Amino acid sequence: MNPLRTVLAAALFGPLAAAAADLRVTVADGPATASPLYVAMFDSAESFATGKSIAAQVVPLRDGGAQMVFVGLPAGRYALKLFVDQNGNGKLDANPLGLPVERHGFSNDARGTMGPPTFDAAAVRLDGDASITVHLR
Template structure:
């Protein structure tokens, strides 16, 4: 007589497999953004980067994501992974004195190096979202270079 138990059944295996196939396209949509920032200060600084995904959040300074990176010789590279397709904009600045903020003069003009995606330039203010916006496509690698001024 055989007293071994019957083989284990996995009743949810088919459902799990079907769910994986159903959601696979959503996972594949993630794109990666590689950012290079150049023309920073010659002395070491910290780069602050803010990523926005729409005009309202850009205007209200409500970041989708933010990162910092060392700028040992005026250049830095970093990445944002798994972005949904859409329009994005970046704001960056090099914190040259280590106080964690973009310093300005009495007129409100930055005294530390800063920049925007598309190397957008504003007129006595930051450029708008549309000027700085770039398109990220599904399942792609997007490279952006920002020159600090």
């Protein structure tokens, strides 16, 4: 192939390889009562640990389930934290020991030991459009 064609092919088709992708999220096993579901997305261990999300959504949870889509994401690794705000105060409530008392979950259905899971445990690789399911506990 001549060099000019190679450059033109890269210019024309290169952006397609780096195209944005959508992550479809299905949430299951929530309470039957209608409640807001808070979902935060993270793209690094640091942002996951500090709670500084790159995207967030609040969607209605009905009959124990919900669906949402995060659109236009570049390829990479992402982790989600979710919780159901059953009492409507806008935060994940915990008991005196610090254990959550409202339904919550993480991508990959990840679980932590004596706390939340790590970013690596919850991270989902996104190289193109994808769908995941998160089960609340």
